[in-house]
Amino acid sequence: MKRSLITSAFAVAVALALAGCASAGATSATTAADAGAGSVAETTASVTLTDGWAKAAETGMTAVFGSLENAGSEDLVVIAVETDAAESAELHEMVGDGSGTMSMREKDGGFPIAAGDQLQLEPGGNHIMLLGLTAPLLAGDEVALTLAFDDGSTLEVTVPVKDYEGANESYDGGEHGAQ
The missing domain is CATH 1.20.5 (Single alpha-helices involved in coiled-coils or other helix-helix interfaces)
Structure with a gap:
C-alpha cells in the first residue's frame, strides 16, 4: 500500500x-x-544557399557570397543576418557615385528574392557584410549564419572560409575599414 x-x-x-x-x-x-526571431518550426525550406563562402580576414570586416535560390511559390525578402563570427552582420549593395567609383552600403529594405528566382551574392555586388569580427576567419574555417526573412522564417547555413584577393571595395560612409 x-x-x-x-x-x-x-x-x-x-x-x-x-x-x-x-x-x-x-x-x-x-x-x-x-x-520575429524565428524558431525551428518556422525555418523555410523554400530558400537555399549554394556555393556559399566567406572571405578570409584576420580582423575588421569581411563578406559572405553565394547564390540564394527561392524555390517556393511566394516572394521573400532577406531582412537580416545573424552570426557569432562578428559583432554585427549587414546586407550590402554596391552603388556608383556617378563618377565611376563604386562603394558598398547597407541595403535598405533587404534583398528581395522572387518566387522561383535566385539572388547572387558576389564580390562587387550584393553581399552579406560581417562587421567587427570576433576572431580571425582563416581559410578552412566555417561560419554559421542565420538569415531572417520578411515572413518570419529563417535559414541556418554554414559556409567555408576561403582566401580571396578581391572584394576590397570601399565602404560608403567610411566608418568601417575594408578587408
Missing part, C-alpha cells in the same frame, strides 16, 4: 512537471515567433 501510494505520488509529480515544461516551451516559442 505504501509503495503504491509513493508510486502514485511520483507519477503525479512527473505528470505535473511535464505539463509545466510543455506550457513553458509553448510560451517561449510563441514569444520567439511574435518577436
Whole structure:
C-alpha cells in the first residue's frame, strides 16, 4: 500500500512537471515567433544557399557570397543576418557615385528574392557584410549564419572560409575599414 501510494505520488509529480515544461516551451516559442526571431518550426525550406563562402580576414570586416535560390511559390525578402563570427552582420549593395567609383552600403529594405528566382551574392555586388569580427576567419574555417526573412522564417547555413584577393571595395560612409 505504501509503495503504491509513493508510486502514485511520483507519477503525479512527473505528470505535473511535464505539463509545466510543455506550457513553458509553448510560451517561449510563441514569444520567439511574435518577436520575429524565428524558431525551428518556422525555418523555410523554400530558400537555399549554394556555393556559399566567406572571405578570409584576420580582423575588421569581411563578406559572405553565394547564390540564394527561392524555390517556393511566394516572394521573400532577406531582412537580416545573424552570426557569432562578428559583432554585427549587414546586407550590402554596391552603388556608383556617378563618377565611376563604386562603394558598398547597407541595403535598405533587404534583398528581395522572387518566387522561383535566385539572388547572387558576389564580390562587387550584393553581399552579406560581417562587421567587427570576433576572431580571425582563416581559410578552412566555417561560419554559421542565420538569415531572417520578411515572413518570419529563417535559414541556418554554414559556409567555408576561403582566401580571396578581391572584394576590397570601399565602404560608403567610411566608418568601417575594408578587408
